[in-house]
Amino acid sequence: MPKSNSIYAGVEDVELCSEEFAKKEDNKDKLTKLRGEFIIPTKSDLANKRYGFRQSKDASNSLHGAQEDDGEESIYLCGNSLGLQPRRTKEYVNRYLDTWASKGVFGHFTDYEGGLPPWLHIDEAIKEQTAKIVGALPSEVVVMETLTANLHLLMTSFYRPTKDRWKIIIEGKAFPSDHYAALSQIAHHNLDPSALITIEPPSSSAPYLSNEHILSVISHHAPTTALVLLPGIQFYSGQFFDIELITRHCRALGITVGWDLAHAVGNVPLKLHDWNVDFAAWCNYKYMNGGPGVIGGAFVHERHSKVEEAPSSETDGAVDGVYKHAKTTELQYRPRLSGWWGSDKSSRFAMTNKFVPIPGASGFQLSNPSALDMTSVMASLDVFSMTTMDALRQRSVRLTAYLEARLLRYAGSEPPYTIITPSNPAERGAQLSVLLKPGLLDNVLHHLEKKSVVVDERKPDVLRIAPAPLYNSFHDVHRFIVVFHEACRKAIAAPDEAPQLSDGVPEAIATT
Template identity: 45%
Template sequence: MPAVYEATLDYARSQDQVDTLFPFRERFLFPQHNDEDVRYFCGNSLGLQPKSVEYLMTRELRDWARYGVEGHFRAGYPWFSYHHFFTERLAKLVGAQKDEVVAMNALTVNLHLLMLSFYRPTPGRYKILMEAGAFPSDQYAIETQVRMYGYDPADAIVEIAPREGAHLIEHEDILKGIADSGETLALVMIGGVNYYTGQFFDLAGITAAAHAVGAYCGFDLAHAVGNVSLSLHDWDVDFACWCSYKYLNSGPGGVGGAFVHQRHGNDPAMFRLAGWWGNGEENRFKMQKGFHPQPGAAGWQMSNAPVFNMVAHNAALDIFDKAGMDALRRKSVHLTGYMEYLLRQVAHLDFEVITPTDPERRGCQLSLLFGANGRQVFDTLTENGVVADWREPNVIRIAPVPLYNTYEDCYRLYELMVSVEE
């Protein structure tokens, strides 16, 4: 960790003064505590509301009132092509070609839809490899997918767990699990950043290992998108999906996103569940039999774009586009490093940071595993206007988000933790 960090308020404020991303904080609305903005460290669970959402939502309501059904073509953002407004910005965020991404549905819906395309088990090749301790939705989705084809999850699902006494999963253990499964492996499906520990996996290495044994490879990027740098196209990832309500600040239940590599998206023979919105736009209103998918990820769409659900997404992606993911990631590495440095000065409380210390193996989330008094510390933070996140049985998750968190935010959290009695 850089030796330049200092556990002083003057240092924190000096860093905020030279932070070129500091003004983006003013684009968000903060919950209030005693008539002041809270210190919000919960963007890994639900991001803050962009101020521009209200204006954009009002405009869509006005267009609906003014045009009725004609709003599909006459609205300021025509509803017929609404999902196209996100394409270029999403592609930048995840390192994709423009035809490889689409905003649609919600995370777990997209996961199921994509697995129906990429998990096509045979008697000899039917296993799915995932990380142990994945977010419950992923566990449920994978379990029901294998059951749908008549397989026993205890046999068909290969889970890679941390070594005894450890909290993190070693990359070589994932590679070994893939190699050992060999020709029986149909799919690798892993969360890009683990929701509990904050560990960022080596997605390029995992993808290459999966392809080496003839398996497909996909990722749940709920905790990765807008948090870490991604290059899905260059990493040769087969598919990925994500939500938009965490780091992407697109509102509770915000529209999800999907990535499908060009080699699959441009193959009309690739199996997918068909829907009207995934059919070729030039033939959509001919109302004919026979599904002819749009090229790219858009061919996996099923239903009309949920326009009002997408308004916040439009606002949030505009902010990301202006800030730039490269700049956000640079600040994130330094800001998260500062938060970790401060936490390690709190020697009197019984906790350890179980998130990797290597910036390349994490995003901005830091997970604090408590041996005792964890709930007391969490309650003290809450009572003093700090919004963090509690995960059973004994973890506080803290996420200094570079778009709206400051160095002073980090220092104030540290100051509160120092004040907590053993």
């Protein structure tokens, strides 16, 4: 396997592979301090058969040291599936619980000193920071529902098949939930499943999709295509699609384009407004660290979410035997499935059954959001507010380049794996996917588990390794490589041993 062309390509092997090098990289990066905003599970935490911590812990994790429970920090490189818990999450959630316990229903409307925003307005309170992360106007984003539910709600509004345009284009290895959602939308309109077009890799041996290939498939089906739905970052390979280029191409062809940003939000800088994306949806539990299955988010470009008055029309008629002449005014807005939380706040509690859609993405809401979920997302957003996505991206590029350089230096022999994530930093986020030689995965995972290394796998042979720039360190990467290479050598030495993984640490993270 060749050496990387990255920023670490010129560093001698002895220096690059030393623990001291990793520590120096951490010490000179000012964003390393953000690690202290998160709870890093220790090895003894992961080995503990009870929920929670093995013993009481100090209020802070050291960067490289041991914990009060005499357990070393685990190596957690799985933020692409579930982000770690910010330290402030428990404080924020306790404030929510205290408000609920002491104020009851008044917590919906009253702004209490030292408390969180009233639950009625908590969705507004997190709009600005959410908008910064996805590159949007605050009015274009909303925190609501969950990822697949939001995709369905948005496709109900944006997928409007006609006799001329009825197809949906997705990528061939789309995350299953996206595939199911697109197929069910097609079925909802009583169309044949052949209306779903998939963009398959040109080579069966690699998952890479070039821009040229993506655009050519879209162009080929453009006359009959109603919607393109693609991931910002492909969950399996970690490829970062050129959202701006693909969006511009679709719009030039008159095709609506939406994006699943589950693996992109909080990972890479986005400019959804400037790129003229029609709509997007995401979850808040991966790089956004909101907690398992927490409430998701959605973007709708302002051009699609305006609420305008239709021209007045005059009506004549008799009501209760009395002839009346009146002028009526109706509102024009994009069709969507509606609920009371998408109706104007001033009329929301009037119970008149007259829907007054909120301009912007908030008009796509259905029910009142979980205040508990919103509180958890707010805690993570407040950590993000301590830096910028551009600064996080710079750190992420260096972290991933270091991981790549270390993976490419496998002492003594040819490595038993290949990196299937693009080597171009512009085409990847914080994740590198490693394809192991057949038959090695279970043995490698078994050894990683014993050493309290948390990554995730995709059967039959792929490991996904994701150093999240908010809390992962260069030292994490160094420690991972030491254990991973040892695991590979042991798996090669005993290929027929197929261990049963213990009940302590799961074999794989089943989320996306």
